Amino acid sequence: MKQLKKFSISDFDRVMRVNVKGVYNCLYAAIPQLKLAGGGVIINMASIAALIGLPDRFAYSTAKGAVKAMTMSVAKDYIGENIRCNSISPARVHTPFVDGFLQKNYPDNIDEMFEKLSKTQPIGRMAKPEEVGALALYLCSDEASFITGCDYPIDGGFTTLNN
Numbered sequence: 001m002k003q004l005k006k007f008s009i010s011d012f013d014r015v016m017r018v019n020v021k022g023v024y025n026c027l028y029a030a031i032p033q034l035k036l037a038g039g040g041v042i043i044n045m046a047s048i049a050a051l052i053g054l055p056d057r058f059a060y061s062t063a064k065g066a067v068k069a070m071t072m073s074v075a076k077d078y079i080g081e082n083i084r085c086n087s088i089s090p091a092r093v094h095t096p097f098v099d100g101f102l103q104k105n106y107p108d109n110i111d112e113m114f115e116k117l118s119k120t121q122p123i124g125r126m127a128k129p130e131e132v133g134a135l136a137l138y139l140c141s142d143e144a145s146f147i148t149g150c151d152y153p154i155d156g157g158f159t160t161l162n163n
Helices: 002-006 009-037 048-052 058-081 096-105 110-119 129-140
Strands: 040-045 083-090 151-154
Touching (some): 009 058, 040 129, 048 083, 048 151, 096 110, 129 151
Parallel strands (some): 040 083
């Protein structure tokens, strides 16, 4: 509960607005269009935080758990309308956000902290955005036409080898 004590209600609400309500708004806008088109595919971005919970990331883990649950509900509710819905749960992905975080919080030892963050993944590095994109592309393809209501960890072994 240590994070709950230092995390304000307004911070919690912001995380929920971005990660839960943002996905809801996209679903709300997309589903009628997909129904008109005769079907389609929805890919939601969850996180390994939804699967295992991350220390000191209560709000984020909660929000991404909601995204995973929304994915499963949409998959069930719209399967009869030829709409498939899956989610992807990445571990740490090397993005400009990570670089900015390191620059802001560890300006004197960016390389050391980058290496430390990379080594938290059993595979020894962070995911590349292109790897997450390739999984999304596959899930949207005809080759994945029998896949719906699933969550796909892309985590370099984090959820299975670290726990």
